[in-house]
Amino acid sequence: xxxxxxxxxxxxxxxxxxxxxxxxxxxxxxxxxxxxxxxxxxxxxxxxxxxxxxxxxxxxxxxxxxxxxxxxxxxxxxxxxxxxxxxxxxxxxxxxxxxxxxxxxxxxxxxxxxxxxxxxxxxxxxxxxxxxxxxxxxxxxxxxxxxxxxxxxxxxxxxxxxxxxxxxxxxxxxxxxx
Numbered sequence: 192x193x194x195x196x197x198x199x200x201x202x203x204x205x206x207x208x209x210x211x212x213x214x215x216x217x218x219x220x221x222x223x224x225x226x227x228x229x230x231x232x233x234x235x236x237x238x239x240x241x242x243x244x245x246x247x248x249x250x251x252x253x254x255x256x257x258x259x260x261x262x263x264x265x266x267x268x269x270x271x272x273x274x275x276x277x278x279x280x281x282x283x284x285x286x287x288x289x290x291x292x293x294x295x296x297x298x299x300x301x302x303x304x305x306x307x308x309x310x311x312x313x314x315x316x317x318x319x320x321x322x323x324x325x326x327x328x329x330x331x332x333x334x335x336x337x338x339x340x341x342x343x344x345x346x347x348x349x350x351x352x353x354x355x356x357x358x359x360x361x362x363x364x365x366x367x368x369x
Contacts, residue, residue: 221302230270
């Protein structure tokens with residue numbers, strides 16, 4: 192189990208200085224990456240599937256631990272380099288209410304859906320430090336040749352017309368180079 196925590200000012204000192212603004216920015220990660228990238232921004236769709244969310248994700252979303260959810264995994268790319276691994280967990284009720292939007296997303300950024308709809312609200316940002324052996328860490332580095340000693344990530348819920356989903360964003364070491 193990971194320990195996600197809502198960030199506050201004293202926690203900033205624990206975060207890598209180069210990642211603080213990335214971890215705490217409540218704006219569109221898609222737009223920020225498009226401005227930051229040296230090459231073309233793209234979304235590499237890794238998979239979509241139905242499965243039970245991780246226990247802490249189910250608890251965060253307030254759904255039963257046994258309930259299946261639609262999950263989408265992507266890598267946010269700068270040319271051919273992955274900078275972010277993202278995993279979205281969409282509860283059954285949310286998916287059924289907005290099936291067409293999710294079924295047609297493909298390689299399009301989820302951020303375009305979330306940050307262009309004025310009715311969408313974002314919940315608090317939670318931050319974590321992942322270590323080897325933790326599921327999200329392993330998924331984030333699955334296709335990477337480099338395995339850092341830790342990865343920083345954030346997650347937050349989004350509310351679309353009262354329907355919620357959870358977005359996990361794990362920042363890879365390629366995002367901010369030394």
